[in-house]
Amino acid sequence: MIRLIDLSKVYRTAYMETTALDNVCIHVGKGEFVAVMGPSGCGKSTLLNMVGMIDSPSSGEYWFDGEEIASRSENDLVDLRKQNIGFIFQNFNLIDDLSVQENVDLPLLYMGLSKKERRIKVDKALELVGLDSRAKHKPQELSGGQQQRVAVARSVVGEPKLILADEPTGNLDTKNGDDVMNMLGVLKEKGVTILMVTHSPEHGKKADRIISMVDGKVVDGSGSPLSVVSSNSVPDQANS
Numbered sequence: 001m002i003r004l005i006d007l008s009k010v011y012r013t014a015y016m017e018t019t020a021l022d023n024v025c026i027h028v029g030k031g032e033f034v035a036v037m038g039p040s041g042c043g044k045s046t047l048l049n050m051v052g053m054i055d056s057p058s059s060g061e062y063w064f065d066g067e068e069i070a071s072r073s074e075n076d077l078v079d080l081r082k083q084n085i086g087f088i089f090q091n092f093n094l095i096d097d098l099s100v101q102e103n104v105d106l107p108l109l110y111m112g113l114s115k116k117e118r119r120i121k122v123d124k125a126l127e128l129v130g131l132d133s134r135a136k137h138k139p140q141e142l143s144g145g146q147q148q149r150v151a152v153a154r155s156v157v158g159e160p161k162l163i164l165a166d167e168p169t170g171n172l173d174t175k176n177g178d179d180v181m182n183m184l185g186v187l188k189e190k191g192v193t194i195l196m197v198t199h200s201p202e203h204g205k206k207a208d209r210i211i212s213m214v215d216g217k218v219v220d221g222s223g224s225p226l227s228v229v230s231s232n233s234v235p236d237q238a239n240s
Helices: 044-051 076-085 100-109 113-127 143-154 172-190
Strands: 001-014 017-028 033-035 059-064 083-087 162-166 193-197 209-214 217-219
Touching: 001 033, 017 044, 017 217, 033 044, 033 172, 044 162, 044 193, 076 083, 083 143, 100 113, 100 143, 100 162, 100 209, 100 217, 143 172, 172 193
Parallel strands: 033 193, 033 209, 083 162, 162 193
Antiparallel strands: 001 017, 001 059, 209 217
8 A cells, every 4th residue: 555665855955955764664554554664753653744745755665555665746646645635634634614524524625526425535534533413513513622633534435445643642631532542543443544654552552563763764663774675676566
């Protein structure tokens, strides 16, 4: 599903150079739930931005669903992202002036679906997260846990192949955090691939495996750089 080969991201200004990702090699299989953990500033969010096609790498390869995307135009990447990737953010990122139903509907507005098709998908997504009775409410009328459930519904409404979750439980109490993790577990059972950044060891353990990062590198348990795939490896089309 996802394969990064020697991927690096370097930010440059007139006075300094900062390496956010340093020759990262990662493979995430289709339907896998992977947690990314590490100290603040280690490159976790930058990694999600690369995988989510929000930012582009300075060097290296990114294979998505069996295709190397470096040759894709910006418009192609936007379409690829809209059709295949859902995002869940720590701060919910809901629009206060829109109802729950309208917030969840937003990704579908850019997919060219009819109003009837969108309504069916929105109702299904809200039912999945247990908020179908709150469809007409505004975000400020919901608790923090409920707002994050709306964000989960919005991320899955377009039936993406991949969900990128950046600290999805970071602003929630224990119960609501566990509820969100249970929802992610349900999505995994439905075959959705999930890449989640988290600081919570307990929530990290609920993933199939954990990728640890330090100073922009993927490392093993001892803190040594870990090469997940070699730069000469060819992506496996069948299992990508």
